[in-house]
Amino acid sequence: MSARRVVGVIGGMGPDATVDFFAKLVAATRAGSDQDHLRIVIDNDPGVPDRTAAIEGRGESPAPRLAAMARGLVAQGAELLVMPCNSAHAFAETVREAAGPVPFLDLIETTVAATRERLPGVTAVGLLATDGALAARLYQDAFEAAGVRALVPLGDDQRTAMDAIYAVKRGSADDAVRARLRLVAERLAAAGAEAIVAACTEVPLLMAEGDVRHDGDVLPFVSSTDELVRRTLAEATAEG
Amino acid sequence: MSARRVVGVIGGMGPDATVDFFAKLVAATRAGSDQDHLRIVIDNDPGVPDRTAAIEGRGESPAPRLAAMARGLVAQGAELLVMPCNSAHAFAETVREAAGPVPFLDLIETTVAATRERLPGVTAVGLLATDGALAARLYQDAFEAAGVRALVPLGDDQRTAMDAIYAVKRGSADDAVRARLRLVAERLAAAGAEAIVAACTEVPLLMAEGDVRHDGDVLPFVSSTDELVRRTLAEATAEG
Numbered sequence: 303m304s305a306r307r308v309v310g311v312i313g314g315m316g317p318d319a320t321v322d323f324f325a326k327l328v329a330a331t332r333a334g335s336d337q338d339h340l341r342i343v344i345d346n347d348p349g350v351p352d353r354t355a356a357i358e359g360r361g362e363s364p365a366p367r368l369a370a371m372a373r374g375l376v377a378q379g380a381e382l383l384v385m386p387c388n389s390a391h392a393f394a395e396t397v398r399e400a401a402g403p404v405p406f407l408d409l410i411e412t413t414v415a416a417t418r419e420r421l422p423g424v425t426a427v428g429l430l431a432t433d434g435a436l437a438a439r440l441y442q443d444a445f446e447a448a449g450v451r452a453l454v455p456l457g458d459d460q461r462t463a464m465d466a467i468y469a470v471k472r473g474s475a476d477d478a479v480r481a482r483l484r485l486v487a488e489r490l491a492a493a494g495a496e497a498i499v500a501a502c503t504e505v506p507l508l509m510a511e512g513d514v515r516h517d518g519d520v521l522p523f524v525s526s527t528d529e530l531v532r533r534t535l536a537e538a539t540a541e542g
Numbered sequence: 543m544s545a546r547r548v549v550g551v552i553g554g555m556g557p558d559a560t561v562d563f564f565a566k567l568v569a570a571t572r573a574g575s576d577q578d579h580l581r582i583v584i585d586n587d588p589g590v591p592d593r594t595a596a597i598e599g600r601g602e603s604p605a606p607r608l609a610a611m612a613r614g615l616v617a618q619g620a621e622l623l624v625m626p627c628n629s630a631h632a633f634a635e636t637v638r639e640a641a642g643p644v645p646f647l648d649l650i651e652t653t654v655a656a657t658r659e660r661l662p663g664v665t666a667v668g669l670l671a672t673d674g675a676l677a678a679r680l681y682q683d684a685f686e687a688a689g690v691r692a693l694v695p696l697g698d699d700q701r702t703a704m705d706a707i708y709a710v711k712r713g714s715a716d717d718a719v720r721a722r723l724r725l726v727a728e729r730l731a732a733a734g735a736e737a738i739v740a741a742c743t744e745v746p747l748l749m750a751e752g753d754v755r756h757d758g759d760v761l762p763f764v765s766s767t768d769e770l771v772r773r774t775l776a777e778a779t780a781e782g
Contacts, residue, residue, distance in 0.1 A: 328560075
């Protein structure tokens, strides 16, 4: 039997995305065996200062709060840390420092690595992300370093994507919001994206594999939430 | 604006019930207003010794682990504690002691009070609960003190209910399991129950309001999970 590491979740950004990550991690764990259940400690704090506002220089930095959450989870027994919010990874270095010797599984690296592995032939992806994540170039730089072009929604399309993400945070996402986001994704495909990357953990609450089509074909969809679930489970149950 | 208390969740019994409680608390919070989000800290530990086995004297007591979880959550900042597992309330006194001055919202008291308030005319309820919760008489004594008869499934029917609950914990609940549990509830109604109480937090994952009928009428259904969500939200957002 492999040792199991206690998973610490820096959450609340937003709460629905944390619920989604937790539910998927519990479901994925169970798919293993009855004995594979993981201890998961969660700090779901919706009061963390807005990441996009901080990145754009319009608001307080979330870094001190993220560091405090990391330390609190480690004190609770966490043996590896995850943060199911992409934009917050602009402050990943602070979290890593606060975590000390406890490994922090970077969501951006995880998603880019999974995209490369699942879709080795892809040369260009379309990003659905917050303004903050795009301004910080979290995904653009990581994909470009991996030789993959990262396309972003232009002008009003990015505003539509941002509105859709914040509709989830406000609990007001409906079918019209979903339909508008799907059009944004389809325009990314028309611009050359061969796959759509949900580079924000609210996006999988709005869109799923199979939703986006171009020229009659379904576009591959990479969910950063699902990829973090897979990597968390792998690392938490790894030998030694 | 009212002060908001940080909610601590003693969870993992089982993980799906904790996911369900967390998802419902987030959804209920949002129904208030954008600013009503709560900080929720969760210790989801599926390794807590089995409650029924301990109550029946066949297994290790979960009390020390529950006390440690309570203390850990208080250290994380929890200002009120909940434990979305009914059977574990056989050890509620230990949790209350470990919590010190931090209030612990008792799930049994909450559910019985809500039943009395929502269904003032009811004189007999049917319990769907674990063997351990029934052996500890958690609900029978509380309902009887409130002047309400508590009926329990007899013989094979209790075995069926217990199997259904453990199917959720194992992740193997299917339509056949749900149908069998519904028959158990219908036999409680035939025996005189005027309402069904989901006295186990796995039961709302198997059955919902409207599922149980007797003589052509739908029986009222009281979910201990939903009642704990309502009370938690009320106490976490109460003035002063």
